[in-house]
Amino acid sequence: MKTVIFAGLGSMGWPMASNLHDAGIKVVPYDVDAEKVQEFQRRTGTGGEVNPSLPTVDGLLIMVVNAQQVRSLLFEQGMIEKLKPGACIVQMSTISPADSAKISHEIRDVRVDLHFVDAPVSGGVVGAQQGSLTIMAAGIPAALTACRDVFEVLGGAIFPAGDQPGQGSAFKSVNQLLCGVHIAAAAEALSLAEKNGLDLETMVEMLGASAASSWMLKDRGPRMILPPDEITSVVDIFCKDLGIVCESAKQSRAYTPLANASYQLFVASSERGEGKLDDSQLIRTYRLLNGM
Amino acid sequence: MKTVIFAGLGSMGWPMASNLHDAGIKVVPYDVDAEKVQEFQRRTGTGGEVNPSLPTVDGLLIMVVNAQQVRSLLFEQGMIEKLKPGACIVQMSTISPADSAKISHEIRDVRVDLHFVDAPVSGGVVGAQQGSLTIMAAGIPAALTACRDVFEVLGGAIFPAGDQPGQGSAFKSVNQLLCGVHIAAAAEALSLAEKNGLDLETMVEMLGASAASSWMLKDRGPRMILPPDEITSVVDIFCKDLGIVCESAKQSRAYTPLANASYQLFVASSERGEGKLDDSQLIRTYRLLNGM
Numbered sequence: 001m002k003t004v005i006f007a008g009l010g011s012m013g014w015p016m017a018s019n020l021h022d023a024g025i026k027v028v029p030y031d032v033d034a035e036k037v038q039e040f041q042r043r044t045g046t047g048g049e050v051n052p053s054l055p056t057v058d059g060l061l062i063m064v065v066n067a068q069q070v071r072s073l074l075f076e077q078g079m080i081e082k083l084k085p086g087a088c089i090v091q092m093s094t095i096s097p098a099d100s101a102k103i104s105h106e107i108r109d110v111r112v113d114l115h116f117v118d119a120p121v122s123g124g125v126v127g128a129q130q131g132s133l134t135i136m137a138a139g140i141p142a143a144l145t146a147c148r149d150v151f152e153v154l155g156g157a158i159f160p161a162g163d164q165p166g167q168g169s170a171f172k173s174v175n176q177l178l179c180g181v182h183i184a185a186a187a188e189a190l191s192l193a194e195k196n197g198l199d200l201e202t203m204v205e206m207l208g209a210s211a212a213s214s215w216m217l218k219d220r221g222p223r224m225i226l227p228p229d230e231i232t233s234v235v236d237i238f239c240k241d242l243g244i245v246c247e248s249a250k251q252s253r254a255y256t257p258l259a260n261a262s263y264q265l266f267v268a269s270s271e272r273g274e275g276k277l278d279d280s281q282l283i284r285t286y287r288l289l290n291g292m
Numbered sequence: 293m294k295t296v297i298f299a300g301l302g303s304m305g306w307p308m309a310s311n312l313h314d315a316g317i318k319v320v321p322y323d324v325d326a327e328k329v330q331e332f333q334r335r336t337g338t339g340g341e342v343n344p345s346l347p348t349v350d351g352l353l354i355m356v357v358n359a360q361q362v363r364s365l366l367f368e369q370g371m372i373e374k375l376k377p378g379a380c381i382v383q384m385s386t387i388s389p390a391d392s393a394k395i396s397h398e399i400r401d402v403r404v405d406l407h408f409v410d411a412p413v414s415g416g417v418v419g420a421q422q423g424s425l426t427i428m429a430a431g432i433p434a435a436l437t438a439c440r441d442v443f444e445v446l447g448g449a450i451f452p453a454g455d456q457p458g459q460g461s462a463f464k465s466v467n468q469l470l471c472g473v474h475i476a477a478a479a480e481a482l483s484l485a486e487k488n489g490l491d492l493e494t495m496v497e498m499l500g501a502s503a504a505s506s507w508m509l510k511d512r513g514p515r516m517i518l519p520p521d522e523i524t525s526v527v528d529i530f531c532k533d534l535g536i537v538c539e540s541a542k543q544s545r546a547y548t549p550l551a552n553a554s555y556q557l558f559v560a561s562s563e564r565g566e567g568k569l570d571d572s573q574l575i576r577t578y579r580l581l582n583g584m
Contacts, residue, residue, distance in 0.1 A: 097488070122502045134502045159498040162490065170488045174481050174495060178504035181477040181550070188550050189469045192537075195546040196389070196462045198454065203466060206451040210414045210426045212470035214506035245484075254487040255581040257557075258473070258480050261549045289547040 001058035001150050002026060005082065007073050008093070009036040012121075013063035015129040016092075016154055018044070020061075023153040028057065030079070059088045059150065066240070067099035074107065085113040088143050090150070092119050092135075096244045097166035097173060098251055104165035115143035118168035121155065122175050124233055132156035136175070138168035173248045176241040177259045182216035183238065183279055184262035189217075190224050191286035200225040223280035235282060236275035238266045293350035293442050294318060297374060299365050300385070301328040304413075305355035307421040308384075308446055310336070312353075315445040320349065322371070351380045351442065358532070359391035366399065377405040380435050382442070384427075386412050388536045389458035389465060390543055396457035407435035410460035413447065414467050416525055424448035428467070430460035465540045468533040469551045474508035475530065475571055476554035481509075482516050483578035492517040515572035527574060528567040530558045 003026040006017035014036075021027045021044045029040040040046075060079055062070055070093060074080045083089070089107060091100060104116040117139035127133040135155040137144055140163050151158045161171040189212075193203045204221040207213060242263035249256040269275065269285045277284075294317065298309035301323040313319045313336045321332040332338075352371055354362055362385060366372045375381070381399060383392060396408040409431035419425040427447040429436055432455050443450045453463040481504075485495045496513040499505060534555035541548040561567065561577045569576075 122504070124503070134498065136498060157498070157501050159494055160491075161494070167488075167490060170485070170490055171495065171498065174485045174488075174490070175499060175502055175504045177481045177484060178477055178499060178506070178509065181480075182474070182504070182506060185470055185473040185477070185550050188473075188548055189466045192469060192541055192544070192546045192548060193462070193466045195544050196459075196466075196540075198459060198462055198466070199452075202451055202453070203463065206426065206428060206449070206463065207467060207470060209449050210467055211416070211507045211511070212414070212467045212474070214470070214474060214509075215503045217470065217506075219503070248488075249484055252484070252487050253582070254484045255578055256480055256484060257553045258477050258550055261553060265549075286547055290545070 001088070001146065003028065003057050004059040004061055004150065005030050005057055005079065007031070007060060007062045007079060008064040008069070009033070009040055010063070010065070011125050012128045014040070015125070016061075016063060019131045019153050020150065021046070025150065025153070032077075057083050057087060059083075059090055059147070061090045061092060061150070063092045065093065067095040067103065069093070070095060070103055071106070074103070075110070080107060080110055080114070083114060086115070088115040088117050088146050090117045090119050090147055092121055094120050094172055094176070094241055094244065095169055097170040097248050100169040101164070101166035115139060115146070116165050117143050117147055118161070118165045119147070119151070120168055120172035122172065122179075123156075126232070127156070128154075135159065136161045136168045136171035138162045138164060138166070138171070170248065173245045177245045177256065179216060180238050180242040180245065180266065181258045181262045182214045183220055183282055184265050186214070186217045186221050187224060187283035187286050190221065191283055191290055191292070194287070194292060195290050220280040223278060224283045228278045228280055231278040233279050234276050235266055235269045235279050238279055239263070239270050239275065242266055293380070293438065295320065295349050296351040296353055296442065297322050297349055297371065298353045298355070299323070299371060300354060300356040300361075301325070301332055302355070302357070303417050304420045306332070307417070308353075308355060311423045311445050312442065313338070317442065317445070324369075349375050349379060351375075351382055351439070353382045353384060353442070355384045357385065359387040359395065361385070362387060362395055363398070366395070367402070372399060372402055372406070375406060378407070380407040380409050380438050382409045382411055382439055384411050384413055386464055386468070386533055386536065387461055389462040389540050392461040393456070393458035407431060407438070408457050409435050409439055410453070410457045411439070411443070412460055412464035414464065414471075415448075418524070419448070420446075427451065428453045428460045428463035430454045430456060430458070430463070462540065465537045469537045469548065471508060472530045472534040472537065472558065473550045473554045474506045475512055475574055476557050478506070478509045478513050479516060479575035479578050482513065483575055483582055483584070486579070486584060487582050512572040515570060516575040520570045520572055523570040525571050526568050527558055527561045527571050530571055531555070531562050531567065534558055
């Protein structure tokens with residue numbers, strides 16, 4: 001791909017679009033917030049229209065908040081009309097497998113000459129900045145091949161998730177099941193330790209060195225026992241992502257008791273007004289229930 | 293410590309006692325199974341009585357299955373009488389914090405001249421064999437100092453858990469909470485993937501490379517998707533260990549929904565007659581509920 005529209009210049013999309021620009025790919029930025037588009041153009045020295053109309057565009061990369069925004073972009077804001085025949089629509093947002101499959105069919109109802117690649121990512125803002133995202137990409141082989149250069153700029157690891165739309169999002173939902181449950185498990189373990197009066201710093205160190213370890217424990221554990229000085233991902237993100245996991249499990253009629261229990265803990269944190277806190281602060285819900 | 297009684301020559305105790313012998317510590321083996329004791333003596337070239345009576349013993353290391361066996365050893369089989377004044381009783385089995393604290397008091401009722409060290413381990417049979425166990429040791433500083441040489445032979449990492457009996461076992465129960473929940477979470481994630489028809493080998497590889505990773509996922513995940521050719525730890529071990537976690541949480545009135553749900557999944561596996569399978573086979577309970 002030589003020219004892409006990058007739609008969604010949020011905390012993930014901005015660094016991803018910047019990395020593509022830095023790698024020599026012509027990036028046409030797009031966002032519902034026109035100021036973000038202008039700011040991106042100023043910083044990258046790219047000019048041109050705010051609302052592009054480029055029949056030479058090879059791909060549309062979408063990194064927005066939910067399926068409604070994906071649909072709005074494509075069909076209301078007309079992005080689907082701006083791609084050349086044979087171009088790829090690369091859906092990288094975290095949405096449900098069912099929504100991803102439906103959107104693929106809705107695209108086909110309007111234009112049959114486009115590819116749809118369902119390619120959500122994991123790795124957060126740090127992964128987006130460093131170009132080290134994990135990409136779970138579902139699509140037909142020709143479409144995945146067309147995306148390879150772009151994916152290699154954005155990601156440290158690219159995993160083929162299948163050839164059906166929805167399978168990339170299904171990979172991501174399995175990934176988020178573990179991420180969300182592991183945060184809740186770390187909060188549960190450390191609040192049990194706290195309730196027993198154990199030394200929490202020694203505990204986090206011990207757990208990280210044993211078979212009890214997880215990526216989330218090592219990353220979020222220290223921020224659970226000392227108030228975090230920065231926010232890397234908020235409680236509300238997991239309300240959304242575990243909500244997708246539970247919905248996906250319901251649709252596929254799968255048994256997911258740990259994901260459902262974890263989802264409810266994140267929702268309880270959010271409902272108390274803590275949705276914008278760092279997700280490590282889920283431990284506050286445990287502390288509340290433990291009378292701490 | 294120059295001379296220790298090692299009580300409990302099971303799958304953990306045998307390699308631990310062997311490592312101590314190899315490190316030049318005089319090990320008096322003890323087990324309710326006299327044949328195991330004779331076998332240990334044959335293999336190590338140590339002789340002497342099967343039921344020792346040595347007023348020169350510096351320490352009694354205990355690695356048995358439960359608190360009842362610890363009590364039986366000490367008080368019914370008379371081990372408490374075989375130690376010299378100032379010796380350490382080092383309790384390394386996985387028992388509840390409350391039991392450990394109670395046993396410490398029961399020892400004091402019989403002899404006031406002994407130290408009690410509550411020092412359970414993590415790392416399984418492999419850790420026992422390699423001398424790389426994680427040791428969570430609670431006791432007064434003088435007692436922990438006396439144990440240092442022995443611990444360094446047995447363990448790759450030694451963590452001070454506190455100065456009260458029960459605190460080592462409380463550390464271990466927090467550790468086991470995460471180990472058990474992480475096995476159940478891996479089974480839940482992979483069975484959701486399976487239910488969605490996703491490629492499980494790619495899935496395990498992807499999850500192990502992302503923020504979804506855990507030590508248990510990397511170790512047990514491959515054995516969940518391909519039948520394991522060896523058993524490293526059985527389902528019934530986690531029925532016991534998560535049972536201790538739930539009991540400990542109940543006693544300390546702590547909220548542990550994920551540990552309780554995971555405990556019930558392990559119990560369901562055991563109750564179907566699968567208690568002696570590798571613990572990765574917890575996934576069979578998910579498959580059963582998923583109609584797979």
